[in-house]
Amino acid sequence: MLTDVLNGLMQRYMERVPDVKAIIQTMIKEGIIQQPGDVENDHIAFRTMGVPQLGIQSLEKIFLHYGYTKKDAYFFPEKKLDAFWYAPPSPGFPRIFISELRVPDLSPQAQALISGYTNEVKTDPVDALDLDDATAVDHFLHSGLWRLPTLEDYQALAAESEYAAWVIYNRYYLNHFTISVHNLPPGYNTIADFNAFLERNGFTLNTAGGKIKTSPDGGLLQSATVANMITATFASNQTHRIAGSYVEFAERKPLPQFAHLPADQLRREHRRDGFEAGNADKIFESTYSSQTGK
């Protein structure tokens, strides 16, 4: 079941991103929510390597199988990324955002570094999975795919693409989950107010392009923490502190034609849907050293 796959992802994510539990506990302490299950998950996100046997075309098969619908495409020329978002089979499930590194756009050296790892995967691994078996899917999403990178390769990749370095180590670990703020109580139901709550409680926000990323139509406002650092073990048992995952926050305003509805009648379909390239471009930087080094 889709629920089992999502629960597996959230469990591993919560284990490696201390901010997740800390934010939820602080929300409970301030009376914003009563229990962890009250958090509305706007979307989750994955990162992938754009090589023929992997990338979006491979990972998306899992979620298409579980009833997701492929929606809009986004392109990030400077970061050399492509992305799509996927609408869930029903509103109780999070949207999914999957991005992919445009590997052929990198330098020959970086391409050779990446294929040195990804060529270990000979054929699309999702084709070999029994997609109805949620345990097998959970295991796959948390498996190595390729051998542990060396610290030297990680650092060489990071010098050209911090996204590439992130994926070579973190693979399909959840990159973030996203707390919907618009249905929270007054005082917390805007990104501005929620950011203030987070900073009051000592959480560090991504400042790339400003703490609040706003879509040109004004309907989608997002912010994110800077990634929590993890102690990564590289080949030959070398360890190094690198960026793990982060937490995002989203406020979706009612679409103009539903703006007159009272708050208790507003459902997901009445609000701004999808994503925004200009917002996403800055949110990616939550794992970049320019943000994690602050």
Ligand code: OOG
């Ligand atoms: C994804 C960044 C974009 C959004 O909601 O626009 C994003 C990433 O960091 O991999 O999450």
Ligand code: NI
């Ligand atoms: Ni996101």
